[in-house]
Amino acid sequence: MADTLTTDISVTVGLLKSVRGRVIISGMGKSGHIAKKIAATMASTGTPAQFVHPAEASHGDLGMITEDDAIMLISNSGESRELSDIIEFSRRHRIPMIAITKNPDSTLASHADHVLTLPDAPEACAIGMAPTTSTTCSLALGDGIAVALMQVHGFDRDKFSVFHPGGSLGANLRAVRSVMHTGESLPVVAPNDNMSSVLLTMTSKGFGVAALVDGGKLVGAITDGDLRRNMKTLLDKRAEMVANPTPITVPEHLLIGEALSIMNERKVSSLFVVGVGQKLVGLIHIHDLIRAGVI
Structure with a gap:
């Protein structure tokens, strides 16, 4: 995946650093689970982020997205129908949109401002259809972006402890x-x-x-x-x-x-x-x- 990523990765980090609102992350099915985790990681490391379910977005949750936000959509094929309303909303209100997909020629990629292309690698299952390789790559890419944002935001241990007061992590970070x-x-x-x-x-x-x-x-x-x-x-x-x-x-x-x-x-x-x-x-x-x- 590192070999296939374009220079859009650094541009993406720069864009997300400058966002005045939040990073809205969405995906359907297994990509949705990955999107939730990436949003949680970003939010806990100094980058305000929120997961919005694409189906719920079509029934009112688009109101959670503002013109101060940036949108990151995850779809292996880039053709998930459930993302269409978020894509249209993003274009209508000129909200920056980042696509994470394996298909650079997909509908999602064609509408995105920046495309982060996943490697064209087979899924790990015996039938080659269950989201495995693709979700692993999406998660690694999302974590990489979150860690890069930590660095550019100067997010240190003291700030980390503010967001993690509970559990053993929080205990270790108390003075x-x-x-x-x-x-x-x-x-x-x-x-x-x-x-x-x-x-x-x-x-x-x-x-x-x-x-x-x-x-x-x-x-x-x-x-x-x-x-x-x-x-x-x-x-x-x-x-x-x-x-x-x-x-x-x-x-x-x-x-x-x-x-x-x-x-x-x-x-x-x-x-x-x-x-x-x-x-x-x-x-x-x-x-x-x-x-x-x-x-």
Whole structure:
């Protein structure tokens, strides 16, 4: 398919980028299912798009299409009768129309402003008739256009997260600050605290760690492992004598998915969140990620 596409693909992307309204995508039968998916992908990646069923369009849904829109019609043969009213509506109101079809000499292609030609390849089924190869190519082409539009629109991860607040995708794209523990819930101890006091803090807060804080700055951390390594003389020591002076920390703007990767890589169950000057601002625990739906 890449070998058969013309320069119309870049012109098409430029046209869709400049559309003030939405990209209206339509197709009949299996092409309609592909059109729905392409519309959904575009809408979720920064290009306003909507699927309009061609049969419903003939019974009033043409009113969903405005002169600020662009229309993309998918038909393998280019002769789907159900598309005729949308085609006529597009021409009458001078709405830009893009055709995705295998037949460049079809009725659809002859009326379109831009034609994206699918390869003249056989369908994958035994009888060569069920839409398989053609729908796969249409979907790949639609996804390619959507991804190109993402690039020209400068659609980044922050914008992506706005449109995907639910599910594991949304959870991975939330910042650590949205789930971290702060204030009185933090297991904070001072460098000169005796270890009996540290043990009480670690037990009461329930994270299995303690943050060594001096003047608001995180200067160390005590974990269960540190307790075991100092077991023989533990109660005779002060917190600064047991603490690791270089704890693993993350910034509060870090994405939750990235925090999970760090936990997995470093084999830890919690991370301290710091701000400017290593100021302790929070703590994120593996259980927080589970509740957020990342795991």
